[in-house]
Amino acid sequence: MTVARAVETLLPDLQIIYYGDLARTPYGNKSPETIIEYAINNTEFLLDHGAQAIIIACNSASSVASEILRQKFDIPIFEVITPAVEQAVAATSSGNIGVIGTRATIRSEIYDKKIKQKAPELRVFSIACPLLVPLVEEGWIDTRETKMILRKYLAPLKQKQIDTLVLGCTHYPLLKDLIQHRVGKKRIRLIDSSIEVALTLQTYLNENPDFCKTLQYGGANTYFVSDITKAAIITAEKIFGRHIDLIKV
């Protein structure tokens, strides 16, 4: 939802077809095989509903499934890792980049590999923070317990002299203020993969006018989910700043 919100803000003319697999989330502590299977299902669903380009709006799925989706489906497929990597590499001065994410994302070492492909001299310090997703989904954004858990997760980064921290999970933008406060106000630049992928999509559209001509503009955005709960409705309102009609499929 943070990605859909970023795309909507930056590119309001586009028609967004959102699919949130809430019946099977969280993905971040599942095996790569299972995440790949679900990512293929979800892409097929979006194509059946008219999608002409796909954003894999989840770091865990982007980490393990994006190459397979690109091989399997012949449309532009964007993932949230590469844009964040490019931004982090451009932003760092100290050469020390931190990455936080789910267990699946961190275990894939995708940020480490992609950052070092671009700039082998950089140092990457990655930490899996598996409890942040359930805390965000519970709406425990500003509680003492969440602050304490964040402190525990982020402590190992304190000694690493990082100046850039990648929020490698699309849930984490909701914790941005808390994380910024914890790592030191202004001292460390946070990279929000949701915003970066929207900027990458914008650049792609600017560079590919022929593709843009094929797009349907002006239709209403639709928000499909595989499960509806009160918590999901509240989270959607918090992210979009308005009520969102979630459609259960």
Place this chain on the structure above:
Amino acid sequence: MTVARAVETLLPDLQIIYYGDLARTPYGNKSPETIIEYAINNTEFLLDHGAQAIIIACNSASSVASEILRQKFDIPIFEVITPAVEQAVAATSSGNIGVIGTRATIRSEIYDKKIKQKAPELRVFSIACPLLVPLVEEGWIDTRETKMILRKYLAPLKQKQIDTLVLGCTHYPLLKDLIQHRVGKKRIRLIDSSIEVALTLQTYLNENPDFCKTLQYGGANTYFVSDITKAAIITAEKIFGRHIDLIKV
């Protein structure tokens, strides 16, 4: 797994066919419709693999799906709620019973209804503790953060003069010591639904010798799961006290 372990300990001659839907857990924050759909899938899977009786080893699924499963499938179906209710009603002296569980279980009000059906004069105080499942699955059993979150969840029970507390989620037995410590050592009796359902199954088998004659005895237990992760393997070892061969299906 805590239920399978309790059944194995109490009734070692039975052949257990376990199915853990790890690809789609946790169930406790999903809608009733989704939980029912998954519970039907899972029951069909177990029947296909030769199950002659079913234990719904999850309070969330027991809460919302047990009646539907009993209508749909013509074999003995046990759920984890009723045995815990019977034990709690028998155990309380003060008449004040606490229940902790997932959001789905607590929202169903199943414990409240079933306890009051048996003894309308009793008072039931229920609290949803949705973060305990992810904390247990992370293996954060004895951390400061888990203690703090437990304190927050259990605080409203402090004033209620309960003498009995139902652990209304099959993950919670792993937190039994911590919960017992928090609510007051010995002062409050904890009811473990995993153990209670195993005792109910034992009673059923004693009272139904004809059914027992139809059972297959002595086969090896099998542990099917819909996803395998390192965390699942570690949790299985912790619960069973030995390595468990999880079979991905």
